[in-house]
Amino acid sequence: MRSKRYSANLKDYFENHIEKLKSNGKFGYAEVFSSTLVILSLFDVKFAKLKFPDIEQNYIQKFDSFLRYNRGLKDTSISVYMRTLATILNAAINDGVMDHSTYPFGKNGYKISKLNVKTRKRYVPVEYLQKLKNYHFGNQRLEVARNLFMFSFYCRGINWIDMALLKKENIQSELSKDGKEIKVLRFTRAKTKTTFEILINEDIQNLLKWFASNFPSLSYLLPIVTKPEYKGEKLRKHIANRRGKYNKALNEIAQIEDLQFPESLQKISSYFSRHSYAMALRSKGVGVEIISEALGHAELKTTNIYLDSFGRDAVAAASEGLI
Numbered sequence: 001m002r003s004k005r006y007s008a009n010l011k012d013y014f015e016n017h018i019e020k021l022k023s024n025g026k027f028g029y030a031e032v033f034s035s036t037l038v039i040l041s042l043f044d045v046k047f048a049k050l051k052f053p054d055i056e057q058n059y060i061q062k063f064d065s066f067l068r069y070n071r072g073l074k075d076t077s078i079s080v081y082m083r084t085l086a087t088i089l090n091a092a093i094n095d096g097v098m099d100h101s102t103y104p105f106g107k108n109g110y111k112i113s114k115l116n117v118k119t120r121k122r123y124v125p126v127e128y129l130q131k132l133k134n135y136h137f138g139n140q141r142l143e144v145a146r147n148l149f150m151f152s153f154y155c156r157g158i159n160w161i162d163m164a165l166l167k168k169e170n171i172q173s174e175l176s177k178d179g180k181e182i183k184v185l186r187f188t189r190a191k192t193k194t195t196f197e198i199l200i201n202e203d204i205q206n207l208l209k210w211f212a213s214n215f216p217s218l219s220y221l222l223p224i225v226t227k228p229e230y231k232g233e234k235l236r237k238h239i240a241n242r243r244g245k246y247n248k249a250l251n252e253i254a255q256i257e258d259l260q261f262p263e264s265l266q267k268i269s270s271y272f273s274r275h276s277y278a279m280a281l282r283s284k285g286v287g288v289e290i291i292s293e294a295l296g297h298a299e300l301k302t303t304n305i306y307l308d309s310f311g312r313d314a315v316a317a318a319s320e321g322l323i
Helices: 010-023 027-043 057-070 075-094 126-134 140-154 160-164 202-214 232-254 272-283 288-295 311-319
Strands: 171-175 181-188 195-199
Touching: 010 027, 010 075, 027 057, 027 075, 027 232, 057 075, 126 140, 126 272, 140 160, 140 202, 140 232, 140 272, 160 232, 272 288
Parallel strands: none
Antiparallel strands: 171 181, 181 195
């Protein structure tokens, strides 16, 4: 139970929640809540004095209008702020410091679900992945960016943070069913705490050799973290800064005339590798069930209810020879 001295004041409760997230090492989530607190304070100069009953449906509608017309935000961005505020209010209800009857979201209130708009598919088609894989840039910065993108692609679209935190001990040797030695990349996703096991195929091994050859003194497996002494929030911010530079390099790559990327691919980012992997599997004719398994989509309940796990070997077989 949270301290009752925060029970009446929304801002105090917000700040207490943020500190709890930080103390649990959830710095990314803490930043989302901090950003929401900032935007609420800009929206309402009296926000610091508000009590929970003040956050009623009319208040939420005015907040929506502020975000939409004063700040010029689209539905996807508005959804982030609304979901964060709803999370705070739900936490307050669970802690017994807010009455459920005053909850302004849901069936009879503001419907966040109306903000669920379809976004542009963010993937690189196989024919352009092939060009990207074989192109020689003559520039190490761009070579690094391309190889990081391809590593993420071959590792089932592993996201930037998980990729950045990989260390050499994440690669382990074991015997296959037929007695041959194989190497496996094992890691736990920072976001979902799901453990992944990826068999290291020839494409992944070649990329690892390239990184080891060009960056022999790495503390981490890949050349993303350049300040190995950083920990906690300082490390998270460093990784975020490195992602910005990585995305900038990817955009430069996408605009190289020789690659002939279409206009729709002139701006790509780290997120594209995961979507590209899924679409490459789909174009190969792989069933949606194995794609779901490969991406670790445990939240797709309608798929997983009637499926047994295909296991690591089935996913690895499907991943061979994508491009």
